[in-house]
Amino acid sequence: MxxxxxxxxxxxxxxxxxxxxxxxxxxxxxxxxxxxxxxxxxxxxxxxxxxxxxxxxxxxxxxxxxxxxxxxxxxxxxxxxxxxxxxxxKSHSHFICINCGKIIEFENDEKDKIIKRIKRKYNFKIVESKLIIRGYCKNCLKKEKK
Amino acid sequence: MxxxxxxxxxxxxxxxxxxxxxxxxxxxxxxxxxxxxxxxxxxxxxxxxxxxxxxxxxxxxxxxxxxxxxxxxxxxxxxxxxxxxxxxxKSHSHFICINCGKIIEFENDEKDKIIKRIKRKYNFKIVESKLIIRGYCKNCLKKEKK
DNA sequence: ATTGCAATTGATATTCATTCTCATTATAGC
DNA sequence: GCTATAATGAGAATGAATATCAATTGCAAT
Known part of the structure; x- marks a missing residue:
């Protein structure tokens, strides 16, 4: 490598x-x-x-x-x-906590399948694709409850 | 409604x-x-x-x-x-052409499945999620070839 | 090594979307 | 209509990103 x-x-x-x-x-x-x-x-x-x-x-x-x-x-x-x-x-997607900014990566093979299907269907030339989730992480949810 | x-x-x-x-x-x-x-x-x-x-x-x-x-x-x-x-x-995702700015929406039920799985796995509270594809649309690709 | 020259850098100015400030005005419930 | 509170507009402020330009650097050819 x-x-x-x-x-x-x-x-x-x-x-x-x-x-x-x-x-x-x-x-x-x-x-x-x-x-x-x-x-x-x-x-x-x-x-x-x-x-x-x-x-x-x-x-x-x-x-x-x-x-x-x-x-x-x-x-x-x-x-x-x-x-x-x-x-x-390895290709992956991101979750970010709106509260603390923590970024968590998750594997996500389905995304690539979606992308391939869309590419075929619309004849795009794809440069990048992103799946992003925003929300609150476990820790911040706990703190909120207090 | x-x-x-x-x-x-x-x-x-x-x-x-x-x-x-x-x-x-x-x-x-x-x-x-x-x-x-x-x-x-x-x-x-x-x-x-x-x-x-x-x-x-x-x-x-x-x-x-x-x-x-x-x-x-x-x-x-x-x-x-x-x-x-x-x-x-209906919930959908977006493709945007980097060249001309055209936005194309596409249905995308798989995304919701991914989101649900991630939610269960990590105990997030999800506020929003987006799948975005950037690239070149059919038209802009044609023009480029000339 | 030295030269030549295009690429690079840093400092600073600029741009541009977005947010803030604050004095003035409008809304809604009584 | 009166009053408390929210909303507005104008312009200033913010802040990330980009552009400008004179001075510097890297590197290929000599």
Whole structure:
């Protein structure tokens, strides 16, 4: 299995783009954990480590990582977009708790069946599909009852 | 079957809110057509008819209509949220063409099954769920080939 | 190594949907 | 009609995302 770096480099090369220090740091930081992340917290994490990479550069790098099929938009919550790794991860869907922001992933093979059927029926070219559930998680329901 | 107005009035009453002229005009305009709509175009439509209702008022009314179960967020496209009627409409999902913005609805009973299963498994309280497909519609694919 | 040049970056300004503020006005029950 | 409370409009504020542009960097060719 190729490393994320190899994949990203390959993609950049193909597009005549450069593997800069900034892009390297961003990539590394993203794949350091397995968590969902948003731009602002990624910016802060990099800052903590002495990497003063501007928000603009992060905003510019994210679409490249998406194009490389390394990450993807996972879910939107409180006006922020949360991203996730997709490289090496099985397709899944998301539940998000409106109260605490907790994201739970669940497997969901039926979704792919639906997508295939729709594709055949309407002759679409599908770029992405998402099943998202919003509500309250077990913990937040418990707290509410008190 | 109750009219939209009756439902909205009932809801407002319950919450000690008032059925103002503005709210009445907004409700009427929304249910005049069956199309998906966004705030800006709704604002323009009202203006055309001599109803100079401020954007703020529209933005304030939309959540009330959602709470009344009359409309719902359907899909997000180019940083705008598109709403749709739900009162009297069968549950369905959406495909949106990234190129031309065309929205196509499709029936989708499997989704409800998935949702029920997830609900049982994780003890969530589900507030909303959405299956969204993004891609290119038949027409836009044809044009591309030329 | 050096050069040339397109790509990249950071700082900052800008955009644009949405929300907030607050003084003025309207609604609904009495 | 009176009164309490909610609603409105205008414009300011917010905040994520994008655009601008001068200075810098990466890298292929020399």
């Amino acid at each position: 190729e490393t994320e770096t190899e994949i990203f480099k390959k993609y950049l090369n193909k597009k005549n783009l450069k593997f800069t220090h900034e892009r390297q740091s961003i990539l590394k930081e993203i794949f350091l954990t397995h968590n969902h992340f948003d731009i602002e917290s990624l910016y802060e994490r990099l800052k903590t480590k002495g990497k003063n990479i501007s928000r603009a550069t992060i905003y510019r790098t994210i679409p490249l990582l998406i194009e490389s099929n390394l990450i993807n938009k996972a879910i939107r919550y409180k006006d922020r977009i949360y991203y996730e790794h997709i490289y090496g991860h | 109750e009219t939209e107005t009756e439902i909205f009035k009932k809801y407002l009453n319950k919450k000690n809110l008032k059925f103002t002229h503005e709210r009445q005009s907004i409700l009427k305009e929304i249910f005049l057509t069956h199309n998906h709509f966004d705030i800006e175009s709704l604002y323009e439509r009202l203006k055309t008819k001599g109803k100079n209702i401020s954007r703020a008022t529209i933005y304030r009314t939309i959540p009330l209509l959602i709470e009344s179960n009359l409309i719902n967020k359907a899909i997000r496209y180019k940083d705008r949220i598109y709403y749709e009627h739900i009162y009297g409409h």
